[in-house]
Amino acid sequence: MNQKEPLLNIQNLSVEFRTIEGTVYAINDLSYTLNSGDILGIVGESGSGKSVSSLGIMKLIPNPPGKIVNGKIIYEGKNLVNISEKEMEQIRGNDISMIFQEPMTSLNPIIKCGKQIAESLILHRGLKKKVAFEQAVEMMHSVGIANPEQRAHEYPHQLSGGMRQRVMIAMALACKPNILICDEPTTALDVTIQAQILDLIRHLNKEMNTAVIMISHDLGVVSELCERVIVMYTGCIIEESSSQELFENPLHPYTIGLIKAIPKISKDREPLQTIEGVVPNAMEKTDGCSFWPRCKDVMLRCKQELPPMIQVKQDRKVRCWKYVVGNRHEGI
Amino acid sequence: MVKSKKVDNLLLRAENVKIYFDQRGNGKNVVKAVDGISIDIMRNEIFGIVGESGCGKSTFGRGLINLLPLTEGTVYIDDKDTTQLSKEEMKDMRKRMQIIFQDPSACLNPRRKVKEILMEPFKIHGIHDKDVINDRIIELMELVGLAKYHLNRYPHELSGGQKQRIGIARALALEPEFIVCDEAVSALDVSVQAQVLNLLSDLKEKLGLTYFFISHNLNVVYQISDRVGVMYLGKMVEVAPYNSLYNKRYHPYTEALLSAIPQVDKDEQKQRIILKGEVPSPTNPPPGCSFHTRCPKKFSKCVTEIPLLLEVEKDHFVACHLYDSFHEIHNR
Numbered sequence: 001m002n003q004k005e006p007l008l009n010i011q012n013l014s015v016e017f018r019t020i021e022g023t024v025y026a027i028n029d030l031s032y033t034l035n036s037g038d039i040l041g042i043v044g045e046s047g048s049g050k051s052v053s054s055l056g057i058m059k060l061i062p063n064p065p066g067k068i069v070n071g072k073i074i075y076e077g078k079n080l081v082n083i084s085e086k087e088m089e090q091i092r093g094n095d096i097s098m099i100f101q102e103p104m105t106s107l108n109p110i111i112k113c114g115k116q117i118a119e120s121l122i123l124h125r126g127l128k129k130k131v132a133f134e135q136a137v138e139m140m141h142s143v144g145i146a147n148p149e150q151r152a153h154e155y156p157h158q159l160s161g162g163m164r165q166r167v168m169i170a171m172a173l174a175c176k177p178n179i180l181i182c183d184e185p186t187t188a189l190d191v192t193i194q195a196q197i198l199d200l201i202r203h204l205n206k207e208m209n210t211a212v213i214m215i216s217h218d219l220g221v222v223s224e225l226c227e228r229v230i231v232m233y234t235g236c237i238i239e240e241s242s243s244q245e246l247f248e249n250p251l252h253p254y255t256i257g258l259i260k261a262i263p264k265i266s267k268d269r270e271p272l273q274t275i276e277g278v279v280p281n282a283m284e285k286t287d288g289c290s291f292w293p294r295c296k297d298v299m300l301r302c303k304q305e306l307p308p309m310i311q312v313k314q315d316r317k318v319r320c321w322k323y324v325v326g327n328r329h330e331g332i
Numbered sequence: 333m334v335k336s337k338k339v340d341n342l343l344l345r346a347e348n349v350k351i352y353f354d355q356r357g358n359g360k361n362v363v364k365a366v367d368g369i370s371i372d373i374m375r376n377e378i379f380g381i382v383g384e385s386g387c388g389k390s391t392f393g394r395g396l397i398n399l400l401p402l403t404e405g406t407v408y409i410d411d412k413d414t415t416q417l418s419k420e421e422m423k424d425m426r427k428r429m430q431i432i433f434q435d436p437s438a439c440l441n442p443r444r445k446v447k448e449i450l451m452e453p454f455k456i457h458g459i460h461d462k463d464v465i466n467d468r469i470i471e472l473m474e475l476v477g478l479a480k481y482h483l484n485r486y487p488h489e490l491s492g493g494q495k496q497r498i499g500i501a502r503a504l505a506l507e508p509e510f511i512v513c514d515e516a517v518s519a520l521d522v523s524v525q526a527q528v529l530n531l532l533s534d535l536k537e538k539l540g541l542t543y544f545f546i547s548h549n550l551n552v553v554y555q556i557s558d559r560v561g562v563m564y565l566g567k568m569v570e571v572a573p574y575n576s577l578y579n580k581r582y583h584p585y586t587e588a589l590l591s592a593i594p595q596v597d598k599d600e601q602k603q604r605i606i607l608k609g610e611v612p613s614p615t616n617p618p619p620g621c622s623f624h625t626r627c628p629k630k631f632s633k634c635v636t637e638i639p640l641l642l643e644v645e646k647d648h649f650v651a652c653h654l655y656d657s658f659h660e661i662h663n664r
């Protein structure tokens with residue numbers, strides 16, 4: 001096929017943490033692509049590997065104990081796994097930026113907000129101090145900070161949680177990156193402030209054509225914001241789909257269970273369904289599908305062999321033996 | 333107001349409860365965390381509370397069970413004024429009223445085994461008969477769905493969901509009637525959250541419990557509650573049966589809050605009302621209706637007159653000047 005190269009192409013990525021207690025298999029054979037202007041959602045419960053997979057893209061996995069043991073991360077023809085830290089510094093914050101749940105982890109408490117944003121412009125764009133500061137103020141304005149001239153002279157702790165998150169977004173977007181990775185950016189915020197921030201991300205994606213990877217444990221956030229969604233379980237992608245189809249017609253038994261377990265606000269209240277059991281320990285590797293001990297539809301094969309990602313139709317993949325011809329139980 | 337009439341089956345009545353924090357002890361910068369709330373809670377009911385962080389949910393919950401002194405007002409339990417109890421009566425009351433917190437680890441002593449943790453409440457209340465305690469502990473483990481071998485584990489050896497089950501077991505130890513659940517499932521993953529929510533519902537039925545169920549997550553509150561109260565800046569702005577609240581959403585704040593929650597179900601993703609600005613400081617709440625600074629529907633009266641929580645239709649109470657005439661009609 002002669003398709004346009006994706007902006008980001010992750011192939012067979014595996015990450016391990018070698019700890020005293022044993023090896024944590026954090027990411028197992030992860031592959032996906034991101035096109036420019038996309039909003040891709042990554043959902044999964046805690047420990048499923050959402051953060052580690054994106055730290056991998058930024059080359060920020062603590063090493064030791066963490067190590068990329070396999071795979072490629074191709075960005076603009078370069079394999080980020082192999083490039084030097086010096087080359088990565090050029091990409092980080094400039095081409096690819098990341099924002100976190102807790103803004104204080106990436107904001108420096110003793111530097112005024114405006115100056116922090118300006119520093120990245122000085123570093124990557126070679127701007128003069130004064131110009132960089134002016135652009136920083138402009139950026140603060142465009143992420144919806146009222147009185148940006150005044151706020152630019154304040155320290156992060158003087159701002160509310162929502163405002164700090166905006167400063168971090170302004171900092172991440174200052175150099176107009178091609179990719180913005182958001183790791184649970186609204187999890188610590190109230191819903192009315194979350195609504196403001198999600199609206200802002202959506203707006204910036206349209207305006208600046210920045211591709212967004214939105215990581216969240218909140219299926220609602222992903223459903224509302226993203227066009228395409230990846231579902232993770234124990235470091236594996238188990239389903240990939242358009243957001244519309246995923247939430248209307250989930251295929252993987254885990255995704256089905258997860259959606260039924262969310263309390264929803266709708267006219268008719270239904271009892272919550274649960275997924276029995278717990279997520280397995282990430283130090284144990286099974287031969288089969290890691291979900292089988294909790295799966296209602298488990299078959300013998302599921303315990304023996306890890307199912308491959310099965311393309312069930314265009315833009316729709318699922319890692320489950322049920323959907324392999326010959327094993328198929330239900331129509332799609 | 334919500335109270336006034338004589339009600340059968342009434343367990344708890346809060347009358348004009350105010351809880352202020354005078355941090356400097358000089359009457360300046362007083363935080364009006366709870367500012368004049370009156371509610372009735374029926375026996376075997378789940379009364380849910382929602383509102384943004386800092387609106388006073390936890391403070392009110394603690395005030396209800398005498399863990400915080402009231403600045404003004406009264407809480408009656410079974411018609412008994414709990415602000416006027418003797419030491420002996422207070423001790424008895426403590427047994428009947430329990431609280432479950434968000435972070436179970438914070439209240440489980442990490443150096444004690446589960447078994448010892450569950451023995452604490454008995455010791456505190458002077459119950460020393462080993463056989464009685466042992467039988468009761470085994471019963472508690474069954475109630476919260478944990479296998480007996482967990483009794484010899486330390487908290488760090490348990491998952492988040494299991495720890496929360498221990499927290500629940502401990503709260504149930506002395507057979508309470510009323511439990512304040514303060515963000516009890518907020519730290520849990522979706523699939524575990526569903527298990528714990530179902531457990532709490534089952535226990536309520538089985539043991540005839542009454543909950544004051546606090547959460548910032550409206551989906552969760554909607555799922556479990558019989559009636560829901562919406563708080564804003566220390567005040568109750570709407571109280572209604574869960575379905576009536578959802579269908580009517582009279583108060584503009586309730587409406588905005590409901591619309592701001594990201595929903596998985598695409599049919600529920602309606603036009604979002606994005607509130608401007610942030611919650612004002614509770615030390616200096618705006619005059620009139622404290623929501624008027626963010627309200628899309630405010631008019632002149634809202635700036636000057638504090639709206640009372642009035643019954644606008646059967647069992648549905650709203651504090652908003654938009655409905656002043658509804659109340660008159662309802663009471664005709």
Ligand SMILES: Nc1ncnc2c1ncn2[C@@H]1O[C@H](COP(=O)(O)OP(=O)(O)O)[C@@H](O)[C@H]1O
Nearest residue numbers: 017024026045046047048049050051052053282
């Ligand atoms: N520094 C680390 N050392 C050891 N294990 C780690 C470290 N960071 C992450 N992990 C493990 O990697 C797995 C994936 O974690 P993470 O990506 O943070 O999950 P998520 O973001 O989906 O909650 C988990 O099992 C976690 O315990």
Ligand SMILES: Nc1ncnc2c1ncn2[C@@H]1O[C@H](COP(=O)(O)OP(=O)(O)O)[C@@H](O)[C@H]1O
Nearest residue numbers: 353363365384385386387388389390391392614
């Ligand atoms: N012990 C305290 N001293 C001073 N202020 C407090 C104290 N506890 C709570 N507050 C303040 O009271 C208000 C309500 O807090 P809280 O009841 O914890 O809200 P919520 O549970 O709704 O998030 C907040 O402004 C909070 O900062």
Ligand SMILES: [Mg+2]
Nearest residue numbers: 050051052183
């Ligand atoms: Mg994470």
Ligand SMILES: [Mg+2]
Nearest residue numbers: 389390391515
């Ligand atoms: Mg609280």
